[in-house]
Amino acid sequence: MDDDAWDGLKRAAMNARAHAYAPYSGFTVGAALQTKSGAVFTGCNVENASYGATICAERAALAAAVSAGERELVALAIASGAKSPTPPCGICRQSLIELAPSLSIRSYAGNGCVEYDLASLLPDAFDRDQLD
Numbered sequence: 822m823d824d825d826a827w828d829g830l831k832r833a834a835m836n837a838r839a840h841a842y843a844p845y846s847g848f849t850v851g852a853a854l855q856t857k858s859g860a861v862f863t864g865c866n867v868e869n870a871s872y873g874a875t876i877c878a879e880r881a882a883l884a885a886a887v888s889a890g891e892r893e894l895v896a897l898a899i900a901s902g903a904k905s906p907t908p909p910c911g912i913c914r915q916s917l918i919e920l921a922p923s924l925s926i927r928s929y930a931g932n933g934c935v936e937y938d939l940a941s942l943l944p945d946a947f948d949r950d951q952l953d
């Protein structure tokens with residue numbers, strides 16, 4: 822991913838954030854996933870009066886990609902209105918690592934950007950090998 826590609830992915834995440842449904846936390850998040858084919862899939866957080874039913878932006882984007890038949894995930898941009906860029910939550914780390922153990926992640930907030938790689942965010946992940 823070059824900087825132009827990251828810029829496009831960042832914009833897609835920011836656009837998705839505008840659709841977030843977050844009446845309880847007020848914390849709106851957008852995510853954009855780039856797949857190997859070059860397609861981009863977006864998601865936003867969708868909260869619920871039963872708080873535990875809330876879906877994070879990252880998992881919404883993951884579901885959009887997989888629902889379109891795309892499983893080769895290359896990069897993830899996250900956009901929020903936090904004071905500084907935020908990493909994906911633990912549940913999203915586990916969800917994403919299922920298909921993309923070495924996913925590149927950039928998180929944006931304000932003028933800030935922080936880069937992560939998923940393998941470092943979730944070492945010793947539980948995965949399919951442990952089901953054998």
Ligand code: THU
Pocket residue numbers: 843846848849850865866867868875876877878879907908909910913
């Ligand atoms: N949230 C996300 O969508 N992604 C993250 O990476 C962190 C948290 C959402 C869940 C909830 O709707 C709100 O942000 C506050 O936790």
